[in-house]
Amino acid sequence: MCYDIKTKVExxxxxxxxxxxxxxxxxxxxxxxxxxxxxYFHVSGFEHPELLIYTKNSFDxxxxxxxGLIPFWVKNSEQQLKTWNNTINARGETIFEKPxxxxxAKSKRCLIYIDxxxxxxxxxxxxxxxxxxxxxxxxxxxxGLWDEWVNNESGELITSCTIITTKANALxxxxxNNPRLKESRMPLILKEKDEDEWLNGDLKDANNLIVxxxxxxxxxxxxxxxxxxxxxxxxxxxxxxxxxxxxxxTA
Numbered sequence: 001m002c003y004d005i006k007t008k009v010e011x012x013x014x015x016x017x018x019x020x021x022x023x024x025x026x027x028x029x030x031x032x033x034x035x036x037x038x039x040y041f042h043v044s045g046f047e048h049p050e051l052l053i054y055t056k057n058s059f060d061x062x063x064x065x066x067x068g069l070i071p072f073w074v075k076n077s078e079q080q081l082k083t084w085n086n087t088i089n090a091r092g093e094t095i096f097e098k099p100x101x102x103x104x105a106k107s108k109r110c111l112i113y114i115d116x117x118x119x120x121x122x123x124x125x126x127x128x129x130x131x132x133x134x135x136x137x138x139x140x141x142x143x144g145l146w147d148e149w150v151n152n153e154s155g156e157l158i159t160s161c162t163i164i165t166t167k168a169n170a171l172x173x174x175x176x177n178n179p180r181l182k183e184s185r186m187p188l189i190l191k192e193k194d195e196d197e198w199l200n201g202d203l204k205d206a207n208n209l210i211v212x213x214x215x216x217x218x219x220x221x222x223x224x225x226x227x228x229x230x231x232x233x234x235x236x237x238x239x240x241x242x243x244x245x246x247x248x249x250t251a
Contacts, residue, residue, distance in 0.1 A: 045088035
């Protein structure tokens with residue numbers, strides 16, 4: 001699964017830099033300056049933070065979306081709150097069938113640039129968080145879905161998104177071993193050359209991209225606890241390597 005990530009605006013602007021000159025990119029930085037002040041070294045999807053995403057209609061400029069998909073057909077705030085925590089992730093194998101995701105899977109796919117993500121490894125009844133990133137520390141490109149929902153009670157238009165997951169690759173199969181789950185999972189990580197196909201391709205093209213990231217080079221290390229009294233919260237310490245002597249496994 002993917003419930004915890006590290007993401008900074010600089011990572012999110014990588015795609016924008018490919019399409020636009022430095023002057024335009026600086027305009028984007030100025031636009032998102034308030035967002036810069038709230039960068040995430042660690043943030044949980046259950047906090048429903050705002051992320052920066054790219055869509056088919058905004059392919060060179062990111063837009064803000066809250067994490068946790070709110071389908072357009074949600075009737076009211078009560079239904080929204082009941083749905084929200086169940087749509088942080090979307091299983092890639094069923095996004096074209098599940099009511100919460102199938103409309104977005106057809107026409108509202110998005111890209112989410114992040115620095116890395118966290119996943120828990122279980123050993124002797126305890127869980128130990130790992131931080132996972134690319135070996136070269138370049139941003140990871142997640143495949144996601146997005147939607148727009150109008151709160152009929154307030155009139156507010158909310159843009160939201162979800163991160164797609166798929167079966168784990170070899171590395172993530174070692175790390176993500178939750179005994180309560182039937183299989184190991186990982187976020188859908190796209191190659192740069194596949195970005196536009198994910199945004200613009202037909203259903204078959206998109207479905208063919210929902211595979212484990214077998215040839216994207218990842219590395220991982222253990223970090224301090226993400227939750228509870230010993231958590232360091234949203235600080236640089238959240239991604240620093242932290243050794244657990246009892247844990248013999250290393251990625």
